[in-house]
Amino acid sequence: MTTDLLLLVGGLIALGVAALSERLRRLPVSEPLLGLLAGIALGPAVAGLLDVRPLTEDHTWLHTATRLLLAISVMAVALRYPLGAVRSRIRPVVILLAVAMPLMAVITAGLSAWVLGVGLGAAVLLGAALCPTDPVLASSVVTGGPAEEDLPARDRQVLSLESGANDGLALPLVLGAVAIAGPLTGAEAALESLWQVAGAVAVGLLTGWLGGRALRAGEEHGSTDPGPLALFTAVLAFTVLGLSGLMHVDGVLAVFVCGLTFNGVSTGSERTSDVPIDEAVNRFLVLPLFIGVGAALPWEAWADLGWRGPVLAVAVLLLRRLPVLLALRRPLRLGWPDALYMGWFGPIGVSALFYLALEAKRLAVDPTVLAAGSLVVVASVVVHGVTAAPGRVAYRSAARHGSDARTEAAPDRSR
Structure with a gap:
């Protein structure tokens, strides 16, 4: 009953999203927000039609669901732009991954310790889980006609690539947090991180090269039909995820590396065919997940947090990323x-839920971590979903105003 109803409601919302299409991108709403609101309405807190236990009590399904959705999402990011454009954005993406992401983890951990009054272990678990920028929520900001009209290609590409790469590369930070909070030693965390990341890169490179070569060979011999071709990378993403799980390496990172490698090996026509399918799957698969999350929100655990929960959510949304991006404005070569725009739109979503569930799976995590973490995720889904469209318009106005001011200030050399 619960699964059938979830699929039915998700399908109905997906039909509405498909019908509205680009018009929805111009409204202060997003697919994850629609799913979340539907889940709340159907869940135990309101209608009681979806009878599920709170996330703080049952999080086993969350790890699997978010892992599958992240695989599709990071594959879509890897295929979104030509490889030449990806190479041109390496410098800012590396800065965001190597400098901004650890700083965001430290800031979030500090805010968690200060606001919630939790110990070091719980604080670093929250900091590590909430630091990555989510590719699923970010896709509603950087894709579609309105985004292409309002935002420069550089900003959209950097946000996309950062969100695709940092989901997998946040794992060493999470393992370090697990070492601080649990029985895992620092040396064990370092060795596991090395194996997970290095193994993921190797798996991604090999599978991406094999997939690209196989598809090119099929095209050259006329044996690849357009239908299977369009779904090829979605199937490839799940294949890489399964292989990574068997090898105990970072599956999300492996899929992203696989997508980039496939992007380089395959032809431009193959990438063009696969991108719309991956974007569509990413856009619609998010609905059932967030319906389930909305139904399983831990309202009682949130109430136990008292005023500290909302204060933490506001503090994280305002201080986790925006000050870091402003401080790195010159190295990133940003106006x-x-x-301001890229500092604000670093949403927290599916990747955070994935790592919160992973932390709970690895050790007996403090329920406060899941309660506070899920509250911050929901706050991000709501706030970033509501401000995405107005934010793009505000950016366009500010950028245009700055361009007009520079034009007026420039000396007239026509005389």
Whole structure:
């Protein structure tokens, strides 16, 4: 009953999303927000039609569901742009991964310790889980006609690539947090991180190269039909995820590396065919997940947090990323409107839920971590979903105003 109803409601919302299409991108709403609101309405807190236990009590399904959705999402990111464009954005993406992401983890951990009054272990678990920028929520900001009209290609590409790469590369931070909070030693965490990341890169490179070569060979011999071709990378993503699980390496990172490698090996026509399918799957698969999350929100655990929960959510949304991007504005070569926009739109979503569930799976995590973490995720889904469209319009206005001001200030050399 629960699964059938979830699929039915998710399908009905997906039909509405498909019908509205680009018009929805111009409204202060997103697919994850629609799913979340539907889950709340159907869940035990309101209608009681979806009878599920709170996330703080049952999180086993969450790890699997988010892992599958992240695989599709990071594959879509890897295929979204030509490889030449990806190479041109390496410098800012590396800065965001190597400098901004650890700083965001430290800031979030500090805010968690200060606001919630939790110990070091719980604070670093929250910091590590909430630091990555989510590719699923970010896709509603950087894709579609309105985004292409309002935002420069550089900003959209950097946000996309950062969100695709940092989901997998946040794992060493999470393992370090597990070492601080649990029985895992620092040396064990370092060795596991090395194996997970290095193994993921190797698996991704090999499978991406094999997939690209196989598809090119099939095209050359006329044996690949357009239908299977369009779904090829979605199937490839799940294949890589399964192989990574068997080898105990970072599956999300492996899929992202596989997608980039496939992007380089395959032809431009193959990438063009696969991108719309991956984007569509990413856009619609998010609905059942967030319906389930909305139904399983831990309202009682949130109430136990008292005023500290909302204060933490506001503090994290305002201080986790925006000050870091403003401080790195010059190294990132961003103007003020770009730094403000990219600093604000670093949403927290599916990747955070994935790592919160992973932490709970690895050790007996404090329920406060799941309660506070899920509250921050929901706050991000709501706030970033509501402000995405107005934020793009505000950026366009600010950028245009700055361009007009520079034009007026420039000396007239026509005389």
